[in-house]
Each structure stands twice: as C-alpha cells, then as structure tokens.
Amino acid sequence: MVMGDVTTGTDVLVIGGGPGGYVAAIRAAQRDLDVTLVEKDAYGGTCLNHGCIPSKALINAADVAHEAAHAEGMGIHADPAVDAAALTDWKDDVVDQLTGGVEKLCKANGVTLIEGTAAFSGEHTARIAHGGDGQGMESVEFEHAIVATGSRPIEIPNFPFAEEAVWSSRDALAADTVPDRLVVVGAGYIGMELSTTFAKLGADVTVVEMLDDVLPIYEDDVKRVVRSRAEELGIDFSFGEGASDRRETDDGDGDGDGIEIVTETEDGEESVYGADRVLVAVGREPVTDTLELDAAGLEPDENGVLKTDAQGRTDLDHVFAVGDVAGDPMLAHAASHEGIVAAETIAGEPAALDAQAIPSAVFTDPEIGTVGLTEAEAAEDGFDPVVGEMPLRASGRALTMDETDGFVRIVADEPSGYVLGGQVVAPEASELIAEIGLAIEMGATLEDVATTVHTHPTLSEAVMEAAENALGQAIHTLNR
Template identity: 65%
Template sequence: MVVGDVTTGTDVLIIGAGPAGYVAAIRAGQLDLDVTLVEKEAYGGTCLNHGCIPSKAMITATDIAHDARHAEEMGIHADPAIDLAGMVGWKDDVVDQLTSGVEKLCKANQVNLMEGTATFVDEHTARISHGGEGQGSETIEFEHAIIATGSRPISIPDFSFENPPVLNSRQALSLDSVPDSLAVVGAGYIGMELASVFAKLGTDVTVIEMLESTLPGYDDDLKRPVKQRANDLGIDFHFEHTASEWYEPGDGIRVVAEPVDGAAANGGSEAAIEEERLELDVEKVLVAVGREPVSDTLEIENVGLETDDRGFIETDSRARTSVDHIFAVGDVAGEPMLAHKGSAEGQVAAEVIASEPAALDHQAMPAVVFTDPEIATVGMTETDAEDAGFEPLVGQFPFRASGRALTTGESDGFVKIVADAEEEYVLGAAIVGPEASELIAELGLAIELGATLEDVASTIHAHPTLSESVMEAAENALGQAIHTLNR
C-alpha cells in the first residue's frame, strides 16, 4: 500500500546534507529557525562519504606504506604487505564515524531530518519522494529554501560508469583489490591525487590529459615538484590526448586515446595522426575529468529559477538566488567547488534568513590539492596583484633550507608570499611541499586580518617546525631572511 501524501510546514527547507547543507541546517537551528533537511542518500554528502574524507584516508594509508618501503636512508628497511580490503574497511570506519556525527549534531540542534528526493512544486512548496516501494511522498511548505545538492562526476562519451572496468572516483575508492594497471583520464586534482594513491599501491599508472600539463589553473612552479614526484613513482603521462573509446581484446581492456586537434597539428596527414594515436592495455580506467552540479533533479523552473550553461545556479554574496527567499550553496552554486567554500556559504545563507548581517568574502578562500607534495594557495597570485593595480612584493623560502622538513624526509617545494610593495599588506600565498594544507591557514588569517609582512615576520614561530618557513618567506620579502639568500 502506498503511504498517502501529507503536508507539513517549515521555516527553512534545505535540500542536500553535504558540507554546505548540513552546516546551513545546524546554523539555522542555532538561530532558532524551524529546519527540515532532506537527503536522498547519506548524511555528509559526497565529501564525507565518497570524496574528501575517503580520498584523504587512502592518501594517508598509502603514504605510510610507501614511506616505509622507501626509508632506507633513515636506516629503515621494510616491505609492508598491503591488504586493500582492510584499508578500505578502515576508510569506511572513518567515514561512518563522521557521518553518524553529522546526524547527531543535526538532531541536537533540532533539525528535522528527512530521507528522500526533493522537487519544487511552486515557490513555497516542495514534494519529497521517499525511496523504496510503498514509501510514497509528502509535501512541504516552506518560507525559505536552501539548495545544496552538490555535484557528481562528469562522464565522457563511450566511458559509462555502468561498465565495471570504467571507474569514477567513488568507485575507485571502494575497490577491494589492487589493479595491476590503471589508465587515469584527467590530470586535474582528482586524477593526480588518485594516480599517486594507486601508484603507491603498486599499480602501473598511465595518465591521459587533453591539456599540455597537469593541474590546470596552478602556476608552473607549484606543479613542477608534483609532476617530478609522479615521475619518480613511475606514472606515465600522455598530454594533449583525449580518451576516445575502450574495448576488451581479451584479458583486461584497451583504452584508445587520440591526439587533440591531431589533423590540424599534422597537416591532415593520416599516417602522422595514426602514429600519435595511443592504445593502452590496462585492467581498469578511471575517468576524472571534473564534476558537474546536480541541478537537473529539482524542477527549479517551478520556482522561476534558471541555471547557467554549465548547470550552476547563480547567487549573490549572500548566497541568495534571483528568487529572494531561495538560496543556493556549495558546488551547485558555482566555482570554486570546495567543501569549505560550501560550508561558509551555508552559514551565510542561514544567517541571512535569520536577518543576521552576513555575506561571503572570497579574498581569503584557500584551495588545496592533496597530491604528493601538497599544493595550497590563498588570496592573490603575483599576476592577480598586478592586474588589481598593486606592485607585488614577493618573498620565498625553500623547504630544503628547513631543518624540520629535512628531518621528515620531505624537503621539496617552498612557501611563497605575495604582498603590496607600498603598504606591505599580505595579498596572497602559495605553498608546495609537506603539510601545505595545514600551513596555508596562517596566511589565510593574515589576509583576513589585513596583516603586513612585518606582522608575520615578527611573530615568533616554534623551532623546529615547518611553520618557520612561513616566517622566513615573509622575512625574505623584507630582505631579512636568515636561512636563505635574500632577493
């Protein structure tokens, strides 16, 4: 028997319980709003269940195995055995702990949790369809709505994720055995992170990228140590190629990659194009060409909303859409698609709905790539500063001059600070090297507080630590660095 449709009301309807949605729900609950949070799959969304957290767990685990295997210069000789099923089980335990924590926090803040898929009926009504036979649906009337439906992996023609040899990032993180060989399509942050994970597990990894280098959007000096480390791991790269098809010639699969604009580049020579055509025999292929917003399931036209040509819902600095009482946060609201950006937007949306003075400021929004070594950036690059009318003053400190970096065995990379030459305010920073993801927070705070190079340089940092490199980079910009030559 189908459960009959019932109607309930709420101050704030939030669709999607990822880092943007659940943060919005908790904050709205703290502000004494009646909140209903709808999630169709798992609390915590892609980030906690299938993306940020599980990938970082696997990165940590494979780093431990790889470091133990290559620590001879420290006098350590080991050859650890890897139980991938056990590793994935540990990863899943971490995920379960976090997602159950999210659910408990929501309930503790009086958030009404509802499982199902939401679609808009009109500007103040949504229909929630519950999964499973006989579960039916219900109607919710809302004063405000926050769309937090996130994003999903982009597929490419002829590489359906329904075919077992073809993987998206979620499927790759759940394998129970290590593939002997793997083709990775895409050298962005997801492709590069997972390429390193599998290379450290002993997989023969080949990366296919349509552009001419890895990690588009990052400066060459930041990418260079990552590419060199990938080469050291035995990862092969084929740039300016696109994966066009795959088939099963026998054992495993064969992935075909064509050169980008091959005909034009070779004057139309079919023989030359054929020479550049690649055929890779691998066990599996991971497609990691990016993510796209999930906005096509909501029937947003029923509330008078439209998406841009990429499927994003446009918002202002208060996370508000073109319909005043409807907000969008997280990946569905556009680039950068970062969990912490979504969480910040979720807090802003909840506070605006509660008539609090709130707006999002992107100037100190960090971005991190958990490659080996890590890359982290915040604020302006040198080029950005010039474009904004500043005269940039740059300071840099190499990790090879850091005592702490040397004691960890990880001394590739550097800290770079960009400041305004006239007033010496910190405008931006970039780090490639050990613990870049942690070190960038100090520089984000410096930007947020309007700190100067002198503020950073005169702050006494504990020794020996990696954070001393931040201090020395500021000193280098001022011509005062002790442990590296000043510019």
C-alpha cells in the same frame, strides 16, 4: 500500500545534507529557525562519504606504505604488504563515524531530518519522494530554501560509469582491490591525487591529459614539483591526448582480461594503452537537473550552475544556493562557509562571502595549498606586489622529514605591506596555508607575520621566513 501525501511546514528547507547543507541547517537552527533537511543518500554528502574523507584516508594509508618501503636512506628497511580489503574496511569505518556524527549533530540542534529526494513544486513548496516501495510522497511548505545538492563526476562518451572497468572517483574510492594497470583520464586535482595514491599502493599508472601539463589552474613552478614527484613514483604522462574509446581485451579464455584505452590528439593521431581499470576524472558538474527548478521559477546557466549573490541568494530572494551547485570554487570548506552565510542572512544577520580568503588544497605528494592572489593576479588587480619565498631545502624540519621538494611563497602589497596571497608546495601544505589565509582575513602585514614567533623546528617557520624574505631580511635563505 502507498502512504498518503502529507504536507508540513518549515521556516527553512535545506535540500542536500553535504558540507554546505548540513552546516547551513545547523546554523539556521542555532538562530532559532525551524529547519528541515532533506538528504537522499547519506548525511555528509559526497565529500564525507565518497570524496574528501575516504580519499584522504586512502592517501594517508598509501603514504604510510610508501614511506615504510622507501626509508633505506634513514637506515630503515621494510617491505610492507597492503591488504586492500582491510584498508577499505578501515576507510569505511572512518566514514561511518563521521556520517553518524553529522546526523547526531543535526538532531541535537533541532533539525528535522527527512530521507528522500526533493524537487520544487512551487515558489514556496517542494515535494519529497521517499525511497523504497510504498513510501509515498511528502510536501513541504517553506519560507526560505537552501539548495545544496552538490555535484557528480562528469561522464565522457564511450566510458559509462555503469561498466565495471570504468571508474568514477567514487568507484575508485570504494574499490577493495588495487588494479595492476590503471589508466587515469584527466590530470586535474582528482586525477593527480588518485593516480599518486594508486601508484603508491602498487599499480602501474598512466595519466592521459588533453592539455599540456598537470593541474592547469596552478602556476608552473607549483605543479612542476608535483609532476616531478609523480614521475619518480613511476607514473607515466601522455599530454595532448583525449580518451576517445575503450575495448575489452581477451587472452582467449573468454573472461575479458582487461581493456584498451584509445586516445586521440587534436590532429587525429591515435594511441592505445592497456589497463585493468580506467579512472575518468575530467571534472564534476552541479546536480540541479533533479530539482524541477522551473516549478519555482529558477533556471540554471548552461553549466547547470545556480548564480548567486554575496549572500548566496538566487534570482529568487527567498531561495539560496550553496556549494557546488553555486559554481566555483567547488570546495567543501567553501560550501560550509556559504551555508553559514546563507543561514545567517535568512536569520536577518549581516553576512557576506569573502572569496579571496578561501584556501584550496591538492592532496598530492607533496601537497599544494593556495589562498588569495598570485603575484600576477595581484599586479592585474592594481597592486604593486612584493614576493617572499622560503625553499624547503633550507628548512631544518623538512630535512629531518626527508621532504625538501617545494617552497612557501607569500605575496603582499609592497607599499602597505598587506598580505594578499600565498602558495605552498610542501608536506602538510593544506595545514600551512591556513596561516596565510588568516593573515589575509585579518588584514595583517608582512611585518605582522615576520615578527610572530614560530616554534622551531617546524615547517610553519617557512611562512615566517618567506615574510622576512619579502621584507629583504631573511636569515635562513638568500634575500631576493
């Protein structure tokens, strides 16, 4: 039996329960708005269930195994064995704790939760298809809507994710075995994070990239450290090649023992790489094609992105978009901030986005953390930049960790001293970058950072020393 089509009403309809959607829903509810959140899969979205959290769990576990196996210089000798199935169970337990927590937080704040797939049926209405046979449809009338449907991995021709041997990032994170041979297509942040992880877990990894280097959006000296460490781990790079085809290989027993990846250069030159699995990590695309946007009078751009203003409004004043569907930066913490801004705007409060102070991180070895402007960007924007840097080889804490590859760099406006940006390549760079982000947000100067007493011995001292270096008065590194 099919249930009837029920119509309900709400002040704010949030479509998508990822880090943009559930945060927006909770903040809107905290502002005494009636909020309905629709999620088709699992609360927490891709980030919590199939991206940020499981990847960091695996990265941490791989680091533990690798460090234990390579600590001879400290007098520690170990030969750890990785139980991939048990590792997957532990990772899944971490995810389950967090997804359950998100659902409880939403309910505790009075958010109405609906499981299903939402699509617009008018400017102020949406229909929700519930999963499962006989579950029927539901209509929701809303005053405001927040679209937070996230993104999905991009497929490339001849490499469908439906094939067992072809992995998306989601498939890689769900795997309960480590392939002997892994080819990674794409050397962006996802490709580099996962290639490093699987190399540390014992796979022979080859990375194929059409461009001429890894991590294309980062400065050369930033990515050089990460690429060099990856090569030390045994990762092979093939630049200037794009994956064009794959074919199964067989030793004659009919079991399909592996695959071959065919690549091409721009000149048409082919190469072939043997593998057990191929991970396609060439980027992500917004999920807007399921929303029936035309029914609401909205149209995404050619990339599927819904353009928004500083408050997250789309072309319709009452419909907002946050997170990956609103385009770059496609970052979970950016989505959460955008969700808060959208919710507070709907509640009638003054709120706006400040993209300059949104940090980004790559969880490679070592990590990369960046925020604000680079030296070149600061000059292009009309500033007179001054740069300070602290190499990790001069950091006592880095030496005690046996992690001396990398640096902390801070960029400021020389006449005023205001901090404009920073780039960190170091262990825990994702943590260290927060201090520079706070300095930008507060309008702090180099002197403010330099005169803030930092605990010794810590990696965070390098931020202080970089500020001192920019002022020409560093103690523990040579001044520029």
